Amino acid sequence: RLEAIFRCGVGTDNIDFDACAARGIRVQLPSDRSQEIIFDETSSFAVRSILEALYRWESDLDHWFKANRPALKERRVLLLGQGNIGRRVRTKLEPLVKVLSWDPATDGLGGLPALLSQADVVSLHMPLDAQNRGWFGADMLATMPDGAVLVNTARGPIVDETALLKEISLGRLRAIFDVFWEEPYTGPLAAFHPDRFVMTPHIASHCEEFVESLAQDFRDLVASMGYILD
Numbered sequence: 001r002l003e004a005i006f007r008c009g010v011g012t013d014n015i016d017f018d019a020c021a022a023r024g025i026r027v028q029l030p031s032d033r034s035q036e037i038i039f040d041e042t043s044s045f046a047v048r049s050i051l052e053a054l055y056r057w058e059s060d061l062d063h064w065f066k067a068n069r070p071a072l073k074e075r076r077v078l079l080l081g082q083g084n085i086g087r088r089v090r091t092k093l094e095p096l097v098k099v100l101s102w103d104p105a106t107d108g109l110g111g112l113p114a115l116l117s118q119a120d121v122v123s124l125h126m127p128l129d130a131q132n133r134g135w136f137g138a139d140m141l142a143t144m145p146d147g148a149v150l151v152n153t154a155r156g157p158i159v160d161e162t163a164l165l166k167e168i169s170l171g172r173l174r175a176i177f178d179v180f181w182e183e184p185y186t187g188p189l190a191a192f193h194p195d196r197f198v199m200t201p202h203i204a205s206h207c208e209e210f211v212e213s214l215a216q217d218f219r220d221l222v223a224s225m226g227y228i229l230d
Helices: 018-022 032-055 084-093 109-118 138-141 161-170 188-190 208-222
Strands: 005-006 026-028 078-081 098-104 121-124 149-152 174-177 197-199
Touching: 005 208, 018 026, 018 032, 026 138, 032 084, 032 121, 032 149, 032 174, 032 208, 078 084, 078 109, 084 098, 098 109, 109 138, 138 161, 161 188
Parallel strands: 005 026, 078 098, 078 121, 121 149, 149 174, 174 197
Antiparallel strands: none
């Protein structure tokens, strides 16, 4: 008896559009107003995570340790994906750090290893599809320099969980993730939170304005179907 699906976000990898169309089920995505909030808030959250990655492991209050780190303007951040969110992240970061970027739609894989080898932080900003599930795997992780950080506010399954677990277990890389392979995440990497694998509960786009805008989108959908909400 399902009549409609309302998607509370811009990712559509968890909706079978063909099956919905075959059954006459309407799929409604957030309005342009809501999507702008999602894009801006997610990009801001990604910037926060990237800056945290650059500073988080460079001090130790228990042992009164402070690293002799490079200046922020000398740090290199590689953004993988230059869509609605990736472009905003780049704009917000450019006054602060050296930004490198790569996009699967416009750039070949040949130049990617050189970019990965330079990056202090690699941040993912691409949608999940059948072609990139597990795409960021052992080879790419191995190309990242020792001590580098992987930030993921896109989709967990883009990264090969087993390959990342190996690098985190060895202590060679660190990561900050807001998205996971299943949620709530209780997989093997959770044991390394918060020391080498920092987790946040898929909150990159979550803010009061986002929730209020989605609520209005849902009210509009229900009204267009001839229903009245109390």
